Amino acid sequence: MHQQADKAILSRIDRVSVKDLALDRLKKYIFSNAISSGQRLPSERELAERLGIGRPSVREALKVLEALGLVESRIGEGTFVTHQSGASxxxxxxxxxxxxxxxxxxxxxxxxxxxxxxxxxxxxxxxxxxxxxxxxxxxxxxxxxxxxxxxxxxxxxxxxxxxxxxxxxxxxxxxxxxxxxxxxxxxxxxxxxxxxxxxxxxxxxxxxxxxxxxxxxxxxxxxxxxxxxxxxxxxxxxxxxxxxxxxx
CATH class of the missing domain: 1.20.120.530 (GntR ligand-binding domain-like)
Structure with missing residues (x-):
């Protein structure tokens, strides 16, 4: 029994990428009351600084969010929150x-x-x-x-x-x-x-x-x-x- 308990406690830890963590934080931010549909997200540089990660990880996370239809990238303007089509x-x-x-x-x-x-x-x-x-x-x-x-x-x-x-x-x-x-x-x-x-x-x-x-x-x-x-x-x-x- 002790050996089984040890194995459960010391089971393998899944690797989580920085980009995945950034994606999770950004999704929660969009679903919170901190920002609403139509508003512009902070710039990649600002998001990277606030999250304490590199801009490439932020960029990859935003790419997934755009694929979900949660954000929209507009050339020269930035990234904006859209409707939450991915949820349903x-x-x-x-x-x-x-x-x-x-x-x-x-x-x-x-x-x-x-x-x-x-x-x-x-x-x-x-x-x-x-x-x-x-x-x-x-x-x-x-x-x-x-x-x-x-x-x-x-x-x-x-x-x-x-x-x-x-x-x-x-x-x-x-x-x-x-x-x-x-x-x-x-x-x-x-x-x-x-x-x-x-x-x-x-x-x-x-x-x-x-x-x-x-x-x-x-x-x-x-x-x-x-x-x-x-x-x-x-x-x-x-x-x-x-x-x-x-x-x-």
Missing amino acids: IGRHIGVSLASWGSTVVEICGARQIIEAECARVAAEQASASEIESLAQTLQQIETAGSPSDYLAADMQFHRQIAHAAHNTIVTHILENLITLLEETLHEEQADQLPLQEEGLSTHRTIFTMIANHDADGAAVAMRQHLQFSTELWLAIVSLGTQSSSDEK
């Missing part, structure tokens, strides 16, 4: 994922593990016609006229990579994961969330690696792409939790 979406995603008997961390982690290797295999096995189909979908992503069009093309892009790996089981697993996210986004009108330049550039990198049959490069590119997506999903769900607690 986060509540629904949390419920949907709970029905799987898993946490959002596990779901996002599963995507990173499976899709990175899936991209590696797709780079090795994708046919010329499959690469051409990916190129067409990539063009739809890059020319999307609305967030909903972007999201539809984005989901299709990931489905096509799964099929290009030529493994029925992997394809089925990823189809289920992608469909869950797609349905949730559709039901919760997630087209409120803005398009992401980072998403656009990383899709292009993934495609280039697969088209060039660079297996290692495809895996790395997919992992980097999904890392940002994971941070975004986790932040969205945490917003739903934060909003629910504030309403009680």
